[in-house]
Amino acid sequence: MAANVQDVIMLLGDSITQGGFIADGFGQKLSHVYARKLDVLNRGFSGYNTTWTIPVFEQLFAQQHEQQHVPKVRILTIWFGANDACIPPSIQHVPLPEFSSNLRRIIRMVTSPTSAWYSSITKIILITPPPVNTRQRGADLASRDPPRDLDREFEVTHQYAEAVKAVGAREGVPVVDLWTILYEAAGRDEAKLSEFLYDGLHLNEKGYQFVYDDIINTINKHFPELHYDKLQSVFVGHADINFDNPAETLKLRKAVLSDR
Template sequence: MDWTSVTLEYCSAPSGGAEEFSFQANGWGADIANKLARKCDVVNRGLSGYNSRWARIILPRLLSSHSSADNNNNIAAVTVFFGANDCALEDKNPQQHVPVQEYSENLKEISRLLASSGVSADRVIFITPPPVHEAAWEKECILKGCPLNRHNSAAGQYAQACVQAAGQCGADVLDLWTLMQKDGQDYTVYLSDGLHLSARGNQFVAQHLWGLLESRVADLPFILPYWGDVDAKDPESSLLCDQ
Protein backbone atom coordinates (compact mmCIF):
# COMPACT_ATOMS: atom_id res chain seq x y z
CA MET A 1 0.00 0.00 0.00
CA ASP A 2 1.42 3.39 -1.01
CA TRP A 3 1.12 6.21 1.48
CA THR A 4 1.20 9.60 -0.18
CA SER A 5 2.41 12.63 1.73
CA VAL A 6 2.44 16.39 1.53
CA THR A 7 5.62 17.65 3.13
CA LEU A 8 5.45 21.14 4.56
CA GLU A 9 9.00 22.51 4.40
CA TYR A 10 8.47 25.96 5.86
CA CYS A 11 11.23 26.27 8.38
CA SER A 12 11.29 30.04 8.71
CA ALA A 13 8.75 32.25 6.96
CA PRO A 14 6.61 34.60 9.01
CA SER A 15 8.94 34.91 11.96
CA GLY A 16 9.38 31.34 13.04
CA GLY A 17 6.35 30.42 15.09
CA ALA A 18 3.93 30.49 12.18
CA GLU A 19 5.57 27.51 10.57
CA GLU A 20 6.93 25.33 13.37
CA PHE A 21 3.66 25.80 15.24
CA SER A 22 1.32 25.67 12.24
CA PHE A 23 -0.15 22.42 13.59
CA GLN A 24 -1.47 24.13 16.70
CA ALA A 25 -5.18 24.89 17.01
CA ASN A 26 -6.35 26.93 14.01
CA GLY A 27 -2.91 26.69 12.39
CA TRP A 28 -2.71 26.56 8.61
CA GLY A 29 -0.82 23.26 8.66
CA ALA A 30 -3.50 21.68 10.83
CA ASP A 31 -6.16 22.95 8.42
CA ILE A 32 -4.42 21.33 5.45
CA ALA A 33 -3.88 18.10 7.39
CA ASN A 34 -7.56 18.00 8.29
CA LYS A 35 -8.56 18.40 4.64
CA LEU A 36 -6.29 15.50 3.71
CA ALA A 37 -7.26 13.13 6.53
CA ARG A 38 -7.13 9.50 5.37
CA LYS A 39 -5.78 10.56 2.00
CA CYS A 40 -2.18 11.34 2.80
CA ASP A 41 0.18 12.30 5.60
CA VAL A 42 1.09 15.95 6.08
CA VAL A 43 4.62 16.17 7.46
CA ASN A 44 5.76 19.26 9.39
CA ARG A 45 9.44 20.12 9.13
CA GLY A 46 9.17 23.71 10.39
CA LEU A 47 12.02 25.07 12.49
CA SER A 48 11.37 28.31 14.31
CA GLY A 49 13.76 31.14 13.52
CA TYR A 50 15.62 29.35 10.72
CA ASN A 51 16.63 31.04 7.48
CA SER A 52 17.21 29.66 3.98
CA ARG A 53 20.98 29.40 4.56
CA TRP A 54 20.53 26.98 7.44
CA ALA A 55 17.77 25.08 5.66
CA ARG A 56 19.99 24.52 2.65
CA ILE A 57 22.53 22.89 4.98
CA ILE A 58 20.11 20.57 6.79
CA LEU A 59 17.82 19.67 3.89
CA PRO A 60 19.95 16.70 2.69
CA ARG A 61 19.59 15.15 6.15
CA LEU A 62 15.83 15.70 6.11
CA LEU A 63 15.60 14.13 2.67
CA SER A 64 17.74 11.13 3.63
CA SER A 65 15.48 10.53 6.61
CA HIS A 66 12.64 10.13 4.12
CA SER A 67 14.61 7.01 3.13
CA SER A 68 14.44 6.62 -0.65
CA ALA A 69 13.59 8.12 -4.02
CA ASP A 70 10.77 5.60 -4.26
CA ASN A 71 9.17 7.05 -1.17
CA ASN A 72 9.78 10.58 -2.43
CA ASN A 73 7.86 9.70 -5.59
CA ASN A 74 4.82 9.42 -3.33
CA ILE A 75 5.16 13.04 -2.21
CA ALA A 76 2.27 15.05 -3.62
CA ALA A 77 3.78 18.45 -2.80
CA VAL A 78 6.51 20.19 -0.84
CA THR A 79 6.13 23.74 0.41
CA VAL A 80 9.24 25.88 0.83
CA PHE A 81 8.46 28.81 3.12
CA PHE A 82 11.36 31.19 3.80
CA GLY A 83 12.06 34.89 3.75
CA ALA A 84 10.82 36.63 6.88
CA ASN A 85 13.94 35.69 8.82
CA ASP A 86 16.26 36.13 5.85
CA CYS A 87 15.01 39.69 5.36
CA ALA A 88 15.88 40.76 8.90
CA LEU A 89 18.01 43.92 8.75
CA GLU A 90 21.69 43.04 8.68
CA ASP A 91 22.77 45.76 11.10
CA LYS A 92 19.97 44.97 13.57
CA ASN A 93 19.77 41.17 13.31
CA PRO A 94 22.92 39.73 11.63
CA GLN A 95 22.34 36.21 12.94
CA GLN A 96 19.21 35.64 10.88
CA HIS A 97 19.88 38.03 7.97
CA VAL A 98 20.67 36.53 4.57
CA PRO A 99 21.39 38.83 1.58
CA VAL A 100 18.59 38.75 -0.97
CA GLN A 101 20.80 37.34 -3.75
CA GLU A 102 21.96 34.49 -1.52
CA TYR A 103 18.37 33.92 -0.45
CA SER A 104 17.39 33.49 -4.09
CA GLU A 105 20.25 31.06 -4.71
CA ASN A 106 19.36 29.11 -1.58
CA LEU A 107 15.80 28.63 -2.83
CA LYS A 108 17.09 27.39 -6.18
CA GLU A 109 19.50 25.02 -4.45
CA ILE A 110 16.68 23.70 -2.26
CA SER A 111 14.72 23.02 -5.45
CA ARG A 112 17.73 21.23 -6.95
CA LEU A 113 18.21 19.11 -3.83
CA LEU A 114 14.56 18.13 -3.90
CA ALA A 115 14.79 17.23 -7.60
CA SER A 116 17.89 15.08 -7.01
CA SER A 117 15.88 13.18 -4.39
CA GLY A 118 13.01 12.48 -6.74
CA VAL A 119 10.75 15.46 -5.96
CA SER A 120 10.27 17.27 -9.26
CA ALA A 121 9.84 21.04 -9.43
CA ASP A 122 6.19 20.74 -10.44
CA ARG A 123 5.51 19.34 -6.96
CA VAL A 124 7.21 22.24 -5.17
CA ILE A 125 5.35 25.32 -3.91
CA PHE A 126 7.40 28.32 -2.79
CA ILE A 127 5.72 30.64 -0.26
CA THR A 128 6.90 34.22 0.09
CA PRO A 129 7.20 36.05 3.38
CA PRO A 130 4.05 37.95 4.33
CA PRO A 131 4.12 41.71 4.87
CA VAL A 132 5.47 43.25 8.07
CA HIS A 133 3.50 45.81 10.08
CA GLU A 134 6.41 47.83 11.35
CA ALA A 135 4.64 49.79 14.08
CA ALA A 136 3.29 46.66 15.77
CA TRP A 137 6.52 44.70 15.36
CA GLU A 138 8.58 47.60 16.72
CA LYS A 139 6.61 47.40 19.96
CA GLU A 140 7.54 43.71 20.24
CA CYS A 141 11.17 44.48 19.51
CA ILE A 142 11.27 47.18 22.19
CA LEU A 143 9.82 44.75 24.73
CA LYS A 144 12.69 42.43 23.88
CA GLY A 145 15.22 45.23 24.29
CA CYS A 146 16.11 45.67 20.64
CA PRO A 147 15.27 48.17 17.87
CA LEU A 148 12.97 47.47 14.92
CA ASN A 149 14.74 44.76 12.91
CA ARG A 150 12.48 44.28 9.88
CA HIS A 151 10.95 46.57 7.27
CA ASN A 152 7.97 45.80 5.07
CA SER A 153 9.80 47.11 2.02
CA ALA A 154 12.62 44.61 2.62
CA ALA A 155 10.11 41.77 3.01
CA GLY A 156 8.71 42.84 -0.35
CA GLN A 157 12.14 42.55 -1.99
CA TYR A 158 12.52 39.02 -0.68
CA ALA A 159 8.99 38.15 -1.78
CA GLN A 160 9.82 39.34 -5.29
CA ALA A 161 13.03 37.28 -5.26
CA CYS A 162 11.02 34.24 -4.16
CA VAL A 163 8.54 34.68 -7.01
CA GLN A 164 11.38 35.00 -9.52
CA ALA A 165 13.20 31.95 -8.14
CA ALA A 166 10.04 29.88 -8.36
CA GLY A 167 9.61 30.86 -12.00
CA GLN A 168 13.21 29.96 -12.79
CA CYS A 169 12.83 26.59 -11.07
CA GLY A 170 9.47 25.74 -12.62
CA ALA A 171 7.75 25.67 -9.23
CA ASP A 172 4.46 27.18 -8.12
CA VAL A 173 4.47 30.13 -5.75
CA LEU A 174 2.11 31.57 -3.16
CA ASP A 175 2.90 35.28 -2.92
CA LEU A 176 1.59 36.19 0.52
CA TRP A 177 3.26 39.58 0.56
CA THR A 178 1.29 40.72 -2.49
CA LEU A 179 -1.97 38.91 -1.77
CA MET A 180 -2.29 40.20 1.79
CA GLN A 181 -1.90 43.79 0.61
CA LYS A 182 -3.95 43.48 -2.59
CA ASP A 183 -6.31 46.39 -3.33
CA GLY A 184 -5.10 48.27 -0.28
CA GLN A 185 -6.75 45.91 2.20
CA ASP A 186 -5.85 46.06 5.89
CA TYR A 187 -3.23 43.32 6.04
CA THR A 188 -2.62 43.90 9.74
CA VAL A 189 -5.56 41.60 10.55
CA TYR A 190 -3.45 38.72 9.23
CA LEU A 191 -0.69 39.37 11.78
CA SER A 192 -0.82 38.86 15.53
CA ASP A 193 2.10 41.11 16.43
CA GLY A 194 3.18 42.70 13.17
CA LEU A 195 5.15 39.64 12.08
CA HIS A 196 3.58 36.36 13.17
CA LEU A 197 0.35 35.11 11.62
CA SER A 198 -2.91 35.69 13.46
CA ALA A 199 -5.83 33.26 13.35
CA ARG A 200 -7.10 35.07 10.25
CA GLY A 201 -3.61 34.96 8.79
CA ASN A 202 -3.42 31.21 9.25
CA GLN A 203 -6.83 30.88 7.63
CA PHE A 204 -5.66 33.06 4.74
CA VAL A 205 -2.57 30.90 4.16
CA ALA A 206 -4.57 27.67 4.35
CA GLN A 207 -7.20 28.93 1.92
CA HIS A 208 -4.75 30.10 -0.73
CA LEU A 209 -2.39 27.15 -0.31
CA TRP A 210 -5.31 24.76 -0.69
CA GLY A 211 -6.05 26.42 -4.01
CA LEU A 212 -2.64 25.23 -5.21
CA LEU A 213 -2.82 21.82 -3.54
CA GLU A 214 -6.35 20.70 -4.30
CA SER A 215 -5.78 19.60 -7.90
CA ARG A 216 -2.67 17.66 -6.85
CA VAL A 217 -4.55 15.55 -4.31
CA ALA A 218 -8.04 15.43 -5.82
CA ASP A 219 -7.65 11.88 -7.15
CA LEU A 220 -6.08 10.38 -4.04
CA PRO A 221 -8.17 7.48 -2.70
CA PHE A 222 -9.00 7.08 0.96
CA ILE A 223 -6.45 5.03 2.89
CA LEU A 224 -8.08 1.72 3.85
CA PRO A 225 -11.78 0.99 3.39
CA TYR A 226 -14.69 2.75 5.09
CA TRP A 227 -15.53 0.87 8.29
CA GLY A 228 -18.94 -0.18 7.00
CA ASP A 229 -17.29 -1.89 4.02
CA VAL A 230 -15.05 -4.12 6.14
CA ASP A 231 -16.09 -7.78 6.07
CA ALA A 232 -16.74 -8.44 9.78
CA LYS A 233 -16.44 -12.21 9.32
CA ASP A 234 -13.17 -11.97 7.39
CA PRO A 235 -11.63 -8.52 8.10
CA GLU A 236 -8.26 -9.55 6.65
CA SER A 237 -9.81 -9.82 3.20
CA SER A 238 -10.80 -6.14 3.40
CA LEU A 239 -7.93 -4.68 5.36
CA LEU A 240 -5.02 -6.50 3.73
CA CYS A 241 -6.28 -6.52 0.16
CA ASP A 242 -3.63 -4.03 -1.03
CA GLN A 243 -0.69 -5.87 0.51
Protein backbone atom coordinates in the same frame (compact mmCIF):
# COMPACT_ATOMS: atom_id res chain seq x y z
CA MET B 1 5.48 -0.60 8.82
CA ALA B 2 2.65 1.08 10.75
CA ALA B 3 4.42 4.45 10.82
CA ASN B 4 5.01 4.45 7.07
CA VAL B 5 1.66 3.50 5.58
CA GLN B 6 0.85 6.93 4.15
CA ASP B 7 2.73 9.22 1.80
CA VAL B 8 3.19 12.77 3.01
CA ILE B 9 2.96 16.49 2.54
CA MET B 10 6.12 18.14 3.90
CA LEU B 11 5.99 21.75 5.12
CA LEU B 12 9.49 23.26 5.05
CA GLY B 13 10.06 26.70 6.50
CA ASP B 14 10.81 28.90 9.47
CA SER B 15 8.76 29.82 12.56
CA ILE B 16 5.74 30.79 10.47
CA THR B 17 5.63 27.21 9.21
CA GLN B 18 6.46 25.79 12.65
CA GLY B 19 3.49 27.70 14.07
CA GLY B 20 1.14 26.35 11.42
CA PHE B 21 -0.34 23.75 13.75
CA ILE B 22 -1.91 26.27 16.11
CA ALA B 23 -5.69 26.08 16.34
CA ASP B 24 -6.99 26.75 12.82
CA GLY B 25 -3.44 27.05 11.46
CA PHE B 26 -2.77 26.03 7.89
CA GLY B 27 -0.95 22.83 8.89
CA GLN B 28 -3.77 21.75 11.14
CA LYS B 29 -6.32 22.37 8.37
CA LEU B 30 -4.24 20.41 5.84
CA SER B 31 -3.95 17.52 8.30
CA HIS B 32 -7.71 17.50 8.70
CA VAL B 33 -8.68 17.43 5.02
CA TYR B 34 -5.91 14.94 4.10
CA ALA B 35 -6.63 12.62 7.05
CA ARG B 36 -6.26 8.92 6.08
CA LYS B 37 -4.84 9.99 2.71
CA LEU B 38 -1.57 11.91 3.19
CA ASP B 39 0.21 12.68 6.45
CA VAL B 40 1.35 16.27 6.98
CA LEU B 41 4.90 16.69 8.32
CA ASN B 42 5.78 20.02 9.92
CA ARG B 43 9.42 20.80 9.22
CA GLY B 44 9.36 24.44 10.24
CA PHE B 45 12.43 25.69 12.11
CA SER B 46 11.96 28.84 14.16
CA GLY B 47 14.60 31.47 13.45
CA TYR B 48 16.13 29.67 10.47
CA ASN B 49 17.02 31.26 7.16
CA THR B 50 17.66 29.50 3.84
CA THR B 51 21.41 29.20 4.40
CA TRP B 52 20.95 27.27 7.65
CA THR B 53 18.13 25.20 6.20
CA ILE B 54 20.11 23.65 3.32
CA PRO B 55 22.24 21.28 5.47
CA VAL B 56 19.12 20.41 7.48
CA PHE B 57 17.11 19.62 4.36
CA GLU B 58 19.94 17.42 3.10
CA GLN B 59 19.41 15.25 6.18
CA LEU B 60 15.62 15.20 6.44
CA PHE B 61 14.70 14.63 2.77
CA ALA B 62 15.41 11.05 1.74
CA GLN B 63 18.01 10.41 -0.95
CA GLN B 64 17.11 8.38 -4.02
CA HIS B 65 18.43 5.09 -2.67
CA GLU B 66 16.41 5.60 0.55
CA GLN B 67 13.09 6.66 -0.96
CA GLN B 68 11.77 3.13 -1.48
CA HIS B 69 11.98 2.56 2.27
CA VAL B 70 10.15 5.68 3.51
CA PRO B 71 6.87 7.47 2.74
CA LYS B 72 7.01 9.43 -0.51
CA VAL B 73 6.81 13.21 -0.32
CA ARG B 74 3.95 14.06 -2.65
CA ILE B 75 3.81 17.80 -1.94
CA LEU B 76 6.61 19.99 -0.58
CA THR B 77 5.89 23.57 0.49
CA ILE B 78 8.93 25.85 0.79
CA TRP B 79 8.27 29.01 2.81
CA PHE B 80 11.18 31.33 3.60
CA GLY B 81 12.14 34.98 3.45
CA ALA B 82 10.86 36.37 6.74
CA ASN B 83 14.22 35.80 8.46
CA ASP B 84 16.45 36.12 5.41
CA ALA B 85 15.02 39.65 5.03
CA CYS B 86 16.22 40.77 8.46
CA ILE B 87 18.30 43.92 8.10
CA PRO B 88 22.04 43.90 8.91
CA PRO B 89 23.69 43.41 11.33
CA SER B 90 21.19 40.67 12.17
CA ILE B 91 22.82 37.22 12.06
CA GLN B 92 19.69 35.98 10.27
CA HIS B 93 20.20 38.30 7.30
CA VAL B 94 20.88 36.63 3.94
CA PRO B 95 21.67 38.97 1.01
CA LEU B 96 18.96 38.95 -1.63
CA PRO B 97 21.01 37.28 -4.41
CA GLU B 98 22.13 34.55 -1.99
CA PHE B 99 18.55 34.06 -0.82
CA SER B 100 17.40 33.47 -4.40
CA SER B 101 20.31 31.11 -5.00
CA ASN B 102 19.50 29.17 -1.84
CA LEU B 103 15.87 28.75 -2.88
CA ARG B 104 16.94 27.47 -6.31
CA ARG B 105 19.35 25.04 -4.66
CA ILE B 106 16.63 23.60 -2.41
CA ILE B 107 14.26 23.24 -5.36
CA ARG B 108 16.85 21.62 -7.62
CA MET B 109 17.82 19.14 -4.91
CA VAL B 110 14.38 17.67 -5.52
CA THR B 111 13.82 18.41 -9.22
CA SER B 112 17.22 17.74 -10.81
CA PRO B 113 17.69 14.14 -12.02
CA THR B 114 21.40 14.41 -11.17
CA SER B 115 20.67 15.25 -7.53
CA ALA B 116 21.09 12.64 -4.80
CA TRP B 117 17.70 13.80 -3.46
CA TYR B 118 15.84 13.74 -6.80
CA SER B 119 12.17 12.81 -6.47
CA SER B 120 10.20 12.84 -9.69
CA ILE B 121 6.83 12.57 -7.94
CA THR B 122 7.31 15.45 -5.48
CA LYS B 123 5.32 18.57 -6.36
CA ILE B 124 6.70 21.83 -4.97
CA ILE B 125 4.87 24.98 -3.89
CA LEU B 126 6.73 28.15 -2.93
CA ILE B 127 5.23 30.64 -0.48
CA THR B 128 6.34 34.25 -0.16
CA PRO B 129 6.96 35.82 3.23
CA PRO B 130 4.03 37.86 4.52
CA PRO B 131 4.30 41.64 4.74
CA VAL B 132 5.69 43.00 7.99
CA ASN B 133 3.71 45.41 10.14
CA THR B 134 6.66 47.44 11.39
CA ARG B 135 4.54 49.28 13.97
CA GLN B 136 3.48 46.01 15.61
CA ARG B 137 6.92 44.49 15.26
CA GLY B 138 8.65 47.57 16.68
CA ALA B 139 6.32 47.66 19.67
CA ASP B 140 6.83 43.96 20.33
CA LEU B 141 10.61 44.26 20.26
CA ALA B 142 10.59 47.42 22.38
CA SER B 143 8.56 45.64 25.07
CA ARG B 144 11.18 42.93 25.57
CA ASP B 145 13.77 42.83 28.32
CA PRO B 146 16.15 44.13 27.20
CA PRO B 147 14.42 46.14 24.45
CA ARG B 148 15.50 45.45 20.88
CA ASP B 149 15.62 47.66 17.80
CA LEU B 150 13.39 47.05 14.80
CA ASP B 151 14.97 44.23 12.76
CA ARG B 152 12.83 44.25 9.61
CA GLU B 153 11.61 46.81 7.10
CA PHE B 154 8.37 46.71 5.14
CA GLU B 155 9.83 47.29 1.68
CA VAL B 156 12.84 45.01 2.23
CA THR B 157 10.55 42.08 3.00
CA HIS B 158 8.60 42.98 -0.14
CA GLN B 159 11.81 42.62 -2.16
CA TYR B 160 12.32 39.12 -0.76
CA ALA B 161 8.72 38.22 -1.60
CA GLU B 162 9.29 39.38 -5.18
CA ALA B 163 12.46 37.26 -5.29
CA VAL B 164 10.43 34.17 -4.34
CA LYS B 165 8.06 34.89 -7.22
CA ALA B 166 10.98 35.31 -9.62
CA VAL B 167 12.54 32.01 -8.53
CA GLY B 168 9.20 30.27 -8.96
CA ALA B 169 8.82 31.63 -12.50
CA ARG B 170 12.38 30.62 -13.40
CA GLU B 171 12.08 27.12 -11.94
CA GLY B 172 8.52 26.44 -13.11
CA VAL B 173 7.23 26.16 -9.54
CA PRO B 174 3.85 27.64 -8.52
CA VAL B 175 3.93 30.38 -5.89
CA VAL B 176 1.48 31.35 -3.17
CA ASP B 177 1.98 35.12 -3.16
CA LEU B 178 1.05 35.65 0.47
CA TRP B 179 2.68 39.08 0.60
CA THR B 180 0.26 40.45 -2.00
CA ILE B 181 -2.73 38.49 -0.69
CA LEU B 182 -2.43 39.89 2.84
CA TYR B 183 -1.50 43.42 1.76
CA GLU B 184 -4.53 43.58 -0.51
CA ALA B 185 -6.74 42.11 2.24
CA ALA B 186 -5.51 44.91 4.52
CA GLY B 187 -6.52 47.52 1.95
CA ARG B 188 -2.85 48.17 1.15
CA ASP B 189 -2.54 49.74 4.61
CA GLU B 190 0.40 48.45 6.65
CA ALA B 191 -1.27 49.34 9.95
CA LYS B 192 -4.28 47.16 9.13
CA LEU B 193 -2.08 44.08 8.76
CA SER B 194 -2.56 43.66 12.51
CA GLU B 195 -5.80 41.88 11.58
CA PHE B 196 -3.67 38.98 10.25
CA LEU B 197 -0.45 39.23 12.32
CA TYR B 198 -0.31 38.88 16.08
CA ASP B 199 3.09 40.55 16.56
CA GLY B 200 3.77 42.24 13.24
CA LEU B 201 5.61 39.19 11.87
CA HIS B 202 3.82 35.93 12.71
CA LEU B 203 0.38 34.99 11.45
CA ASN B 204 -2.75 34.56 13.51
CA GLU B 205 -5.65 32.28 12.61
CA LYS B 206 -7.07 34.74 10.07
CA GLY B 207 -3.69 35.05 8.39
CA TYR B 208 -3.22 31.28 8.22
CA GLN B 209 -6.65 30.92 6.63
CA PHE B 210 -5.34 32.76 3.56
CA VAL B 211 -2.34 30.43 3.42
CA TYR B 212 -4.49 27.32 3.61
CA ASP B 213 -6.99 28.56 1.03
CA ASP B 214 -4.35 29.47 -1.51
CA ILE B 215 -2.37 26.25 -1.03
CA ILE B 216 -5.54 24.28 -1.75
CA ASN B 217 -6.29 26.51 -4.76
CA THR B 218 -2.74 26.01 -6.03
CA ILE B 219 -2.98 22.23 -5.66
CA ASN B 220 -6.32 22.22 -7.45
CA LYS B 221 -4.93 24.30 -10.31
CA HIS B 222 -1.49 22.76 -10.79
CA PHE B 223 -1.71 19.27 -9.24
CA PRO B 224 -5.44 18.39 -9.29
CA GLU B 225 -4.73 14.68 -8.89
CA LEU B 226 -3.37 15.50 -5.41
CA HIS B 227 -6.38 17.47 -4.23
CA TYR B 228 -7.81 15.75 -1.18
CA ASP B 229 -11.13 15.16 -2.92
CA LYS B 230 -9.33 13.18 -5.66
CA LEU B 231 -7.47 10.81 -3.32
CA GLN B 232 -8.72 7.59 -1.81
CA SER B 233 -8.13 6.64 1.82
CA VAL B 234 -5.30 4.20 2.37
CA PHE B 235 -7.79 1.90 4.13
CA VAL B 236 -11.40 1.45 3.04
CA GLY B 237 -14.27 3.14 4.83
CA HIS B 238 -16.04 1.09 7.45
CA ALA B 239 -19.04 0.52 5.18
CA ASP B 240 -16.81 -1.34 2.71
CA ILE B 241 -15.37 -3.78 5.21
CA ASN B 242 -16.19 -7.44 4.68
CA PHE B 243 -17.58 -8.07 8.14
CA ASP B 244 -17.37 -11.84 7.75
CA ASN B 245 -13.71 -11.69 6.81
CA PRO B 246 -12.40 -8.22 7.75
CA ALA B 247 -8.75 -8.90 6.89
CA GLU B 248 -9.73 -9.51 3.27
CA THR B 249 -10.72 -5.88 2.78
CA LEU B 250 -8.45 -4.22 5.34
CA LYS B 251 -5.38 -4.20 3.13
CA LEU B 252 -3.18 -1.20 2.60
CA ARG B 253 -3.68 0.67 -0.67
CA LYS B 254 -2.19 3.85 -2.09
CA ALA B 255 -4.06 7.12 -1.66
CA VAL B 256 -2.53 8.35 -4.93
CA LEU B 257 -3.84 6.03 -7.64
CA SER B 258 -1.07 6.74 -10.15
CA ASP B 259 2.22 8.60 -10.37
CA ARG B 260 2.28 11.40 -12.91
